[in-house]
Amino acid sequence: MSQETYTIGQVATRFNLSVSTLRYYDQEGLIPNLTKDQAGIRRFNNENLEALQVVECLKTSGMSIKDIKQFMQWSSEGDETLAQRLTLFQKLREHLESQLDLLERNLRVVDYKCAYYGQAVEDGTEARVKQTGQSIREIANH
Amino acid sequence: MSQETYTIGQVATRFNLSVSTLRYYDQEGLIPNLTKDQAGIRRFNNENLEALQVVECLKTSGMSIKDIKQFMQWSSEGDETLAQRLTLFQKLREHLESQLDLLERNLRVVDYKCAYYGQAVEDGTEARVKQTGQSIREIANH
């Protein structure tokens, strides 16, 4: 377990976030137990970095800052909130599954569009490929 | 080819969008060739509905209104813009693939969290399951 700490600038680089975004997250309570040194400078430790990993996962899964904050609060409230946290992740799993489903359908449509416009560009015109075109719904529904 | 038309309310219901959202889309140029009757009421025909299908696909793939509008404009400019439209869909395909990748990684993390909190709830405490816990990065990277 390393005792090392990192500055906000280092963390920003590592997570590919801006410094002001990190300060905003701190302010919004997404990084529990983040402390400042005697000069008032934020010192990120490993626990903070792990929290940030979770934040990134939740954020890119579509969760709002407010809901992520709620989760972080529950986490710091101990065993009393275990059920809420379980429920949150179960809902998130369902959400992710339907997201994946949607994106896969979209990918099929986009693949078709690539083929369509690929042919059209080859032909120099949309006219021919337009004739044989399928509707989007046909493609999306496999 | 049906000649039928639909009111904004009917379309809103069918697409699960609000009436004001549809008006906003129209205003932003996402629905080419949408016409109004003598009373000034929007009449959606099949072409408009198909455009709306595309809008939904692009939107849920993460494209901005502005970029969707650009695509719709290109579409109505004819064969001169075929190359741009092809490029757009090729980029979108890449975007979708990395989106899918990310969400799949997130799903693995969330699955782990479900198992973690499932056990914790059973135990009545996080203490035990915390011992054996893996780091997020381990899970996300398979």
Add this chain to the structure above:
DNA sequence: ATAATGTCTCAAGCTAACTTGAGGTCAAGC
């Protein structure tokens, strides 16, 4: 007839998630 329902425009309002700017501290390098 009258009231409810659905449509319209146009302008203003709203929320989320940041970003920017002013004004200030501190440590390191020249």
Add this chain to the structure above:
DNA sequence: GCTTGACCTCAAGTTAGCTTGAGACATTAT
């Protein structure tokens, strides 16, 4: 010793994507 760069706070500004509200017609149900 002074400037540069990284950090700080706090308040205000920004952008996207809608939503809401006021005021007005027109068609349908009672």
